Amino acid sequence: MTPDLDRRRFIEATGLAGIAALAGCTGGGGSTETRISWHAGGTGGTYFPLSNEFKTIVEENTDFTLQVQSTGASVENVGSLQSGDADFALIQNDVAFYAKNGEGIEAFKGNPVKNLRGVATLYPETITIVTLADTGIETPADLEGATINTGDLGSGTQVNAVQILEALGISEYTEQNAGFSTAADQLKNGDIDAAFVVGGWPVGAIADLANTNDVEIVEIKGDNRQAVLDAAPFFATDTIPGGTYEGIDSKRETVSVQAMIATRAEMEADTVEQISAAIFDNTDDLTIKTDFITKASAQDGMSIELHEGAQAYFG
Template sequence: MTNTNFGANRRDVLKGIGGAGLVGLAGCTGDSEGEQISWHAGGQSGTYYPLSNEFKTVVDEETPHSLTVQSTGASVENAGSLGSGDADFALLQNDIAYFAANGTGIDAFADSPIENLRGVATLYPETIHIVVRSDAGIESLTDLEGMSVNTGDLGSGTQVNALQILETVGITEEDFDEQNAGFGTAADQLRDGDVEAAFVVGGWPVGAVEDLAQTADVEILSLDQSTRDEIKDAASWFADDTIPGGTYEGLESDINTVSVQAMIATREEYSADVVEAVTAAIFDNLDDLTIKTDFISVDSAQDGMSIDLHEGAARYFE
């Protein structure tokens, strides 16, 4: 798939099979030439939404299909939307995908597995940013006890990760004042002094954190190795990660933290031809992307895949 001519020929073929594969779907779409694809992303201040719009550009240009990107509460909500058929594709974290498919891990999926959830590709590390006000005296995770902390949108992957991490160091939901809002609102809360800390999960640099670092006196908590090891021992989907010094204005030292993995998912019953065409459009045109390009590749697209692969994606990667 690195040969340019092969990639071009493959795209032409996939345009054809993408349209042909819609014959069986025509009753749903009313359009024999292209599928109207519903793609659920995340909040507009994170990475999911702008990256999804870059995917939209290549899918719209390279296939007969039209992709519509919807802003959502991200991982947990997106898994449910795939399960109900409201979404055709969605971005979510690999840990949330595992919980959803297996009906475990968090209350939202307890004993209610989303059995039609299928994987397409993993993309990039989603880094845990623990952003704190510089004047709050927070030097470690345990200092968050008794504080007002934004753990992300209610039911989001960010909230799930935040509560998992806090529980690792012995802080339960009764031990702090939990606030729930998206990245943009969390930044405003930190700037205005309404919370002492906020969890933000996304591939660095996260736009909301970039803006906040330029306009407020904040820091990102660096975790010592023993704390990172505790977090990884408690949940195997976490991995060590480092935010390089200088990524955010005024934060010149490397920040040690942990991460999960962002991934594309779909639903089992969705057309294998369309899934293959969309997957090919994205991974045959990586040079057209500008976001997370150091991480997204064909070679790494199954690293950390936590659920069964969709037939259409398997066709492409195999």
């Protein structure tokens, strides 16, 4: 091969690489970045499949590409937004408040996450205490002395579980920490007695467990529920309808928090506005939590300052 041919091929190759690099910098629709990092939650909960539905909607209606990542959910996701590893994330409204104000949760005490911003609230996140029917656990008092999976260490689920157990006066228990899917396996194997699951019903991990095992949901009602409501301002009353899970034909009373979309202050206002519009102008394309996710209710329970792009869309 001649030196001239080598030189010409090198120039052609580097020229193509330069064009590709420029294309990556400019992106679609005039945006400087079209890849959006979206942090969800565990694959056995609601955050992950819902985030993938958001991904489909956003990619069909904008030039953005969403990279949905499975995570330990709320507390971890706040850290990812703070560091810039995530652009958007699903978190709980109580965790958002604690993070923004630097209180309530050990990870945030004295360390407020100043760049955390709200986009929209989505749906009630039901707090479900699930057990197998043969454990004999029927009321919250029966949790005393039990082995309980309170959720991934540092997650919003764990925070809620510990708050609720304290409010219910349950002080002696062995704590295990794992995600919803692992908790279901632990229940099947008899490694734990009960598990806390936080997510909009029906939660996939509970539904799968109920299809193969006799499950029971421990109700939080009456004085117990009032004690939980008095313990923190973010808890609200909630009911799991009968028939939601196999073998549980009657409703179960409990409490909930609120799921929300959060972002970071550094995100371009136009990007946040476009993402918001794509999702909330096309909620008819969703199949998950369709009774709750609407533009009209998207600021109900918003616990932190809105991003300017969300403010532009929601008004």
